[in-house]
Amino acid sequence: MSSRLRWLAKGIAAATVATLVGVGSASAATISETNHFVFPQSFTIVNPCTGDALQFSGEFVAVTHVTVDSAGHEVVVSNGHDSRVVGIDLTTGQTFRLVGSVVSVRTFGEAFTAPTEFTISAVNNFVGQGPGNNLIQHEVEHLTISANGDTTVFFDHVSTECR
Numbered sequence: 001m002s003s004r005l006r007w008l009a010k011g012i013a014a015a016t017v018a019t020l021v022g023v024g025s026a027s028a029a030t031i032s033e034t035n036h037f038v039f040p041q042s043f044t045i046v047n048p049c050t051g052d053a054l055q056f057s058g059e060f061v062a063v064t065h066v067t068v069d070s071a072g073h074e075v076v077v078s079n080g081h082d083s084r085v086v087g088i089d090l091t092t093g094q095t096f097r098l099v100g101s102v103v104s105v106r107t108f109g110e111a112f113t114a115p116t117e118f119t120i121s122a123v124n125n126f127v128g129q130g131p132g133n134n135l136i137q138h139e140v141e142h143l144t145i146s147a148n149g150d151t152t153v154f155f156d157h158v159s160t161e162c163r
Contacts, residue, residue: 078103
């Protein structure tokens, strides 16, 4: 998992925990809650299209929806996007914008226990002026933990391209 995707996953996980605390434990009825979170972000990446370091700052906005059914099983869906994230090429001074989105879906057994599944998909478009320096990244990760605690992690799709 890329460091940026790992950071986004941690942010969404924190939002999920905050939402789940608000939902509480299920009783006889299905309950759900939706929350909105804004995380400041600042990070540096090396653009493989140019070899230059890019420094970004802005916000990541996430909406997390949790449903807990009457049996206590949880489904968590999170959607997020970068907001006003602007970067600068530390070599050339050129300005870049980050246009990105993240979607994650998690399912848990009763009271957040196994079995559980987690899928996260992230698209990051680092867009600069002119051709050939735009970095396009797409990453999908899936994690499954079986009822006996065995973990399987595999990447369905990881791509990076320069445009």
